[in-house]
Amino acid sequence: MPTSEAPSAASRPVPAWEELVTSALLGTDRRPPPGTRGAAAAGALLDAAARQALRRRAGLRPGPAAALPERAPDDPRPPLPEAARRRLDRLLAGRAAPAPPGGRRGTAPDLAELLPQWLAMADERGYKAPPASLPALLDAARARTDLRPRALALAGPRGLWLARLNPEWRFALRGGGAGGSLPDPGDAEAVRELWEEGLFAERVALLGAVRAKDPAAGRELLAAGWAGERAEDRLMFLDSLRAGLSAADEEFLEAALADRSRNVRATAAELLSALPGSALAARMAARAVTCVGLDRTLFVPTVVVEAPHECDEEMRRDGVVAVPPAGRGERSWWLGQLVEAAPLSCWPARFGGRTPEEVVALPVADDWRAELHAAWCRAAVRQRDAGWSRALLGDPSTPPATGPGTSSLGERAQLLTMLAAEERARWVAAFVAAHGLSEAFQLLGVCAVPWAEPLGDAVIDALDAARDAGGYPWSFSGVMGLAERCLSPAAARRLESLAALPEPEDTSPGAGAYWSEAFQRLVATLDLRARMRAELD
Amino acid sequence: MGVRRTAEQVLALAPDEASRRAGSGLGTARSWSGAGTDGGAVWGRCEGDGPMPYRTVVDTTGPACSCTCPSRKSPCEHALGLLLLWAADEAAVPAADGPPDWAADRLPALRAGAAGAARRAEGGAPADPEAARRRAERRAARVTAGAEELERRLADLVRGGLAAAGQRGYGPWEETAARMVDAQAPGLAGRARELGAIPGSGPGWPVRLLEECALTHLLDRAWLAGDRLPAGLAATVRTRVGLPSVPGGTAGRDRWLVLAQYDTGDGRLTTRRIWLHGTDSGRTALLLSFGAGGRAPALALPVGAVVAGELTPHAGAGQLRAEPGEPLVPVGGPAGPPPGGPVGAALDAYGRALREDPWLDSWPVTLGRVVPARAEYGWQLADADGREALPLTGADRARPGLWRLLALSGGAPVTVFGECGHRGFTPLAAWSPDLPAETVPLL
Numbered sequence: 014m015p016t017s018e019a020p021s022a023a024s025r026p027v028p029a030w031e032e033l034v035t036s037a038l039l040g041t042d043r044r045p046p047p048g049t050r051g052a053a054a055a056g057a058l059l060d061a062a063a064r065q066a067l068r069r070r071a072g073l074r075p076g077p078a079a080a081l082p083e084r085a086p087d088d089p090r091p092p093l094p095e096a097a098r099r100r101l102d103r104l105l106a107g108r109a110a111p112a113p114p115g116g117r118r119g120t121a122p123d124l125a126e127l128l129p130q131w132l133a134m135a136d137e138r139g140y141k142a143p144p145a146s147l148p149a150l151l152d153a154a155r156a157r158t159d160l161r162p163r164a165l166a167l168a169g170p171r172g173l174w175l176a177r178l179n180p181e182w183r184f185a186l187r188g189g190g191a192g193g194s195l196p197d198p199g200d201a202e203a204v205r206e207l208w209e210e211g212l213f214a215e216r217v218a219l220l221g222a223v224r225a226k227d228p229a230a231g232r233e234l235l236a237a238g239w240a241g242e243r244a245e246d247r248l249m250f251l252d253s254l255r256a257g258l259s260a261a262d263e264e265f266l267e268a269a270l271a272d273r274s275r276n277v278r279a280t281a282a283e284l285l286s287a288l289p290g291s292a293l294a295a296r297m298a299a300r301a302v303t304c305v306g307l308d309r310t311l312f313v314p315t316v317v318v319e320a321p322h323e324c325d326e327e328m329r330r331d332g333v334v335a336v337p338p339a340g341r342g343e344r345s346w347w348l349g350q351l352v353e354a355a356p357l358s359c360w361p362a363r364f365g366g367r368t369p370e371e372v373v374a375l376p377v378a379d380d381w382r383a384e385l386h387a388a389w390c391r392a393a394v395r396q397r398d399a400g401w402s403r404a405l406l407g408d409p410s411t412p413p414a415t416g417p418g419t420s421s422l423g424e425r426a427q428l429l430t431m432l433a434a435e436e437r438a439r440w441v442a443a444f445v446a447a448h449g450l451s452e453a454f455q456l457l458g459v460c461a462v463p464w465a466e467p468l469g470d471a472v473i474d475a476l477d478a479a480r481d482a483g484g485y486p487w488s489f490s491g492v493m494g495l496a497e498r499c500l501s502p503a504a505a506r507r508l509e510s511l512a513a514l515p516e517p518e519d520t521s522p523g524a525g526a527y528w529s530e531a532f533q534r535l536v537a538t539l540d541l542r543a544r545m546r547a548e549l550d
Numbered sequence: 551m552g553v554r555r556t557a558e559q560v561l562a563l564a565p566d567e568a569s570r571r572a573g574s575g576l577g578t579a580r581s582w583s584g585a586g587t588d589g590g591a592v593w594g595r596c597e598g599d600g601p602m603p604y605r606t607v608v609d610t611t612g613p614a615c616s617c618t619c620p621s622r623k624s625p626c627e628h629a630l631g632l633l634l635l636w637a638a639d640e641a642a643v644p645a646a647d648g649p650p651d652w653a654a655d656r657l658p659a660l661r662a663g664a665a666g667a668a669r670r671a672e673g674g675a676p677a678d679p680e681a682a683r684r685r686a687e688r689r690a691a692r693v694t695a696g697a698e699e700l701e702r703r704l705a706d707l708v709r710g711g712l713a714a715a716g717q718r719g720y721g722p723w724e725e726t727a728a729r730m731v732d733a734q735a736p737g738l739a740g741r742a743r744e745l746g747a748i749p750g751s752g753p754g755w756p757v758r759l760l761e762e763c764a765l766t767h768l769l770d771r772a773w774l775a776g777d778r779l780p781a782g783l784a785a786t787v788r789t790r791v792g793l794p795s796v797p798g799g800t801a802g803r804d805r806w807l808v809l810a811q812y813d814t815g816d817g818r819l820t821t822r823r824i825w826l827h828g829t830d831s832g833r834t835a836l837l838l839s840f841g842a843g844g845r846a847p848a849l850a851l852p853v854g855a856v857v858a859g860e861l862t863p864h865a866g867a868g869q870l871r872a873e874p875g876e877p878l879v880p881v882g883g884p885a886g887p888p889p890g891g892p893v894g895a896a897l898d899a900y901g902r903a904l905r906e907d908p909w910l911d912s913w914p915v916t917l918g919r920v921v922p923a924r925a926e927y928g929w930q931l932a933d934a935d936g937r938e939a940l941p942l943t944g945a946d947r948a949r950p951g952l953w954r955l956l957a958l959s960g961g962a963p964v965t966v967f968g969e970c971g972h973r974g975f976t977p978l979a980a981w982s983p984d985l986p987a988e989t990v991p992l993l
Binding site: 037039043055062082121174509 | 575578705706710712713714759760764765767893894900901905908922924925926932934936937938939953954956958960962971972982
């Protein structure tokens with residue numbers, strides 16, 4: 014509004030912002046701002062708008078605060094040492110980085126493969142993750158499920174607090190990751206409440222937790238409402254009895270042999286047969302020994318096999334599957350199941366007091382050897398029997414195809430896990446020394462990390478021999494990768510000399526450079542692992 | 551005198567992830583022979599795939615490097631590897647009285663190059679003052695013609711109405727921007743391009759378009775007013791229009807905490823911004839560095855480091871930009887965050903800064919005792935007393951930083967440095983009360 018004073022440019026009232034926006038939207042030709050006309054209107058509008066825009070910006074005020082978030086629970090664990098903190102950031106950044114072009118690995122260590130080891134070491138030492146690294150840690154755990162348990166343990170309560178804010182990290186709140194919300198297994202009332210009202214995943218996690226602390230309490234929890242559970246839930250719950258399985262579980266399992274669901278019955282039978290003292294094991298032993306015996310009338314005592322002629326009702330109730338998979342004869346199928354489920358302790362008596370080694374060494378009549386030994390291998394793994402595993406593995410220097418037990422490397426690896434770590438390493442070392450690396454990958458994979466000295470030496474010798482024989486390093490990339498992760502850092506000194514060795518004249522053209530590169534990467538990775546460990550201590 | 555950097559500081563120099571990887575692989579003693587240092591330079595021979603080893607020499611005060619390898623990246627993987635080796639293992643790079651001849655030959659050029667690079671980026675120092683004056687006059691006349699044309703374009707737009715302009719789309723503005731480039735006024739060209747993008751920028755665009763048109767009009771008018779402006783504002787206007795800005799103030803020496811470093815730009819030009827906080831003077835300074843054609847900008851400083859050196863501020867009212875007179879050298883020693891205030895004070899600071907430079911989009915501020923909280927519209931930073939809050943800007947590139955900020959806070963108050971403006975607050979660095987000496991970068 015004009016005042017009685019003469020209006021000057023500075024004191025002329027500036028039109029309200031909304032008026033200016035309306036004029037500008039419609040155009041000053043149609044809607045000139047108040048007090049202006051014609052061609053000058055555009056300039057006047059822009060002048061006024063500039064003043065108003067600046068006023069709006071200079072006069073900005075904060076808005077009201079939203080409800081502040083709940084604070085993350087305190088984490089009493091010690092923080093990582095400075096160097097380890099930086100190492101974690103590097104490992105996490107290396108994980109996200111793209112692979113180098115061309116797929117050639119160069120001499121730089123593969124950081125993504127070292128992350129699991131680093132996480133395990135940090136968790137063992139009871140550190141908490143640095144808060145600023147949590148997003149990258151959760152991203153890594155999201156991308157790789159094998160990292161999740163360790164990564165979430167390191168992330169701790171603040172990691173879970175953060176995961177609740179970002180839908181991409183919802184995985185952290187499921188299953189084991191929800192550990193924070195499970196009641197204390199000792200709190201009977203809270204356990205009972207969650208067991209009766211919880212979601213399936215929560216109940217599985219709860220049962221696992223209770224079973225780990227008190228196997229009997231876990232079984233009782235399960236028995237209480239057993240008949241009311243759905244068949245697929247019963248199967249999952251029954252499976253969780255595997256942990257802490259003992260003779261005390263026999264009664265419950267024996268009852269489950271009469272379950273409505275075939276899968277539940279089969280699982281119950283399998284668990285019972287892992288208990289060599291159970292009634293089911295005794296029934297299976299009685300059936301098995303009638304099928305397998307010793308013929309002493311021959312010049313060399315020989316095992317003879319008479320496979321079952323039928324799979325009766327009783328056998329089926331004890332978990333024997335009557336119908337074989339396509340391509341297998343039903344009698345040998347039944348025999349395999351009987352021998353697998355019979356306690357191994359029944360055989361020495363059956364074979365005149367022979368030791369497992371002696372039993373395994375007996376000739377077997379009529380081509381039954383492979384079938385019988387394979388079933389014994391499965392039994393040794395199921396019953397966690399070191400003596401029979403040792404016998405079935407045989408002498409490591411015997412070629413796999415002619416040895417006892419099984420020629421399958423996967424099954425041999427399983428047998429190896431039944432042996433103590435030191436014996437396992439010695440056996441694999443002798444195997445590598447005799448047969449080289451081409452069949453050793455799975456066997457090496459079950460050895461304890463870091464590899465014991467004889468095993469490490471055997472692998473290094475074999476790699477050296479492979480180079481001298483004119484091979485290319487990528488033919489051994491699987492073993493090389495394992496060696497990078499599993500060799501003891503102390504082996505680096507031996508490798509240094511290999512990495513520097515002049516190229517032998519008879520290697521394949523150009524292979525020398527690749528070998529040298531591969532050995533350099535191996536040494537660099539071992540160096541890095543040694544540093545990683547030192548940084549954490 | 552150069553100072554040994556940590557491995558992280560070296561890796562921060564890498565132009566890209568591939569170099570970082572390759573450099574890491576070369577940071578071992580067995581990759582190198584004849585390595586040494588005299589404090590100001592590091593040198594060594596790196597065994598490559600070829601018959602001849604690459605010869606690498608790094609001036610550590612720059613850092614500037616020279617290498618016989620064919621890589622066009624700077625620093626190349628060999629220079630990175632050599633610096634990493636020096637960082638990890640002092641014994642592998644023994645001290646020497648002076649570089650060997652092959653390295654000594656290359657050092658002078660290297661040092662001259664490092665010092666001259668910054669000046670060249672700004673257009674070079676004039677050799678002939680008279681010719682330079684005539685060139686400047688010719689350029690000013692072209693800018694004036696450009697500003698007048700842009701004024702006509704804005705007047706036409708407002709006369710016909712923004713609604714109609716919104717329907718015509720981006721094309722006419724792209725053409726106007728090209729004409730401003732011809733007029734040698736890149737600042738005006740940038741504004742024209744932004745004006746063209748606003749109608750597609752979502753709800754409320756007419757208000758934003760009017761604001762930006764009005765401020766562009768203000769800039770045109772200010773340029774055309776020329777001599778009548780106070781000297782400080784005139785220098786600001788020249789910079790905003792796009793004429794080269796020159797260091798002109800009084801140089802100040804300090805120990806600077808590196809608060810943030812981030813790059814923006816298109817494929818043709820990368821602009822790197824580095825925010826520094828003077829731990830003695832309390833001043834805030836902005837270093838700019840440019841990289842053309844996909845190359846990394848020459849200047850790189852690790853966030854959280856403390857560097858010492860002299861900075862000369864650029865001319866112009868309210869300008870924070872400064873130029874290092876000599877390479878900044880890391881001096882180590884952790885430093886706490888700049889003193890922070892409540893969110894209201896941050897907006898006050900932005901408002902005050904607009905008086906000096908009305909075209910500012912944001913202003914660097916430090917917020918003390920703030921908590922990230924989720925509001926209906928998105929995330930905000932709230933004062934710990936839970937009364938007032940600033941919205942966070944929604945730039946996608948800030949997302950990982952937002953999660954880091956949340957993780958650091960855990961719901962408790964933190965100190966946050968960032969840019970506060972009319973679009974909201976962009977967090978760039980944060981400190982938790984548990985570890986005040988640890989600067990956590992958020993970009």
